[in-house]
Amino acid sequence: xxxxxxxxxxxxxxxxxxxxxxxxxNIATNDYITWYQQFPSQGPRFIIQGYKTxxxxxxxxxxxxxxxxxxxLSLPRVSLSDTAVYYCLVGGYNTNAGxxxxxxxxxxxxxx
Amino acid sequence: xxxxxxxxxxxxxxxGQDVALRCDPISGHVSLFWYQQALGQGPEFLTYFQNEAxxxxxxxxxxxxxxxxxxxxxxxxxxxxxxxEDSAVYLCASSSGLATQDTQYFGPGxxxxxx
Numbered sequence: 423x424x425x426x427x428x429x430x431x432x433x434x435x436x437x438x439x440x441x442x443x444x445x446x447x448n449i450a451t452n453d454y455i456t457w458y459q460q461f462p463s464q465g466p467r468f469i470i471q472g473y474k475t476x477x478x479x480x481x482x483x484x485x486x487x488x489x490x491x492x493x494x495l496s497l498p499r500v501s502l503s504d505t506a507v508y509y510c511l512v513g514g515y516n517t518n519a520g521x522x523x524x525x526x527x528x529x530x531x532x533x534x
Numbered sequence: 535x536x537x538x539x540x541x542x543x544x545x546x547x548x549x550g551q552d553v554a555l556r557c558d559p560i561s562g563h564v565s566l567f568w569y570q571q572a573l574g575q576g577p578e579f580l581t582y583f584q585n586e587a588x589x590x591x592x593x594x595x596x597x598x599x600x601x602x603x604x605x606x607x608x609x610x611x612x613x614x615x616x617x618x619e620d621s622a623v624y625l626c627a628s629s630s631g632l633a634t635q636d637t638q639y640f641g642p643g644x645x646x647x648x649x
Contacts, residue, residue, distance in 0.1 A: 465642055466640050468637045468638070526574070
């Protein structure tokens with residue numbers, strides 16, 4: 423299973439861009455990279471997913487270098503409501519016994 | 535539309551009691567996952583169902599943990615003879631497909647406290 427490493431915590435201010443990097447040196451060829459956001463007392467919520475290069479949606483961008491051994495979640499112009507735990511997830515589940523491994527996540531605190 | 539629901543939201547059990555946690559996935563979702571999340575940690579995989587078939591139960595921590603999904607929709611996670619170390623949030627997730635990249639939709643979790 424691909425193990426992921428993320429910073430434990432990050433602080434930012436409203437309106438800034440936040441970049442959270444995840445290391446996944448043992449990523450497999452078929453693995454995708456998915457980021458989830460979790461607020462207290464809620465289940466994780468999908469943010470963005472990618473396989474290589476760059477992916478952008480209405481809330482975030484995901485940058486993946488060519489070797490795919492790391493990825494960076496970019497949140498533009500964060501607000502207080504972006505304070506949450508962010509998980510980098512590599513892999514997924516298939517019938518060949520691959521399963522997703524969540525790390526301990528990065529606690530992002532956005533300050534006014 | 536309705537998301538994944540779980541019940542009860544909170545459960546307090548005395549050590550040694552049996553508990554049953556229910557998950558109602560999004561209608562039509564074939565894949566269903568159970569996770570255990572300890573305080574301050576990320577979700578840990580417990581088991582996976584594809585329709586009614588339990589294809590992976592390698593994450594279940596002991597034989598006191600049992601999960602079922604008899605009709606391929608609602609799932610129940612049962613914990614027998616609960617121990618204090620079982621205290622955690624139990625999350626259920628479902629997805630519409632079978633592929634590794636399919637998005638998982640999570641319920642709010644059941645917070646189990648074993649006294």
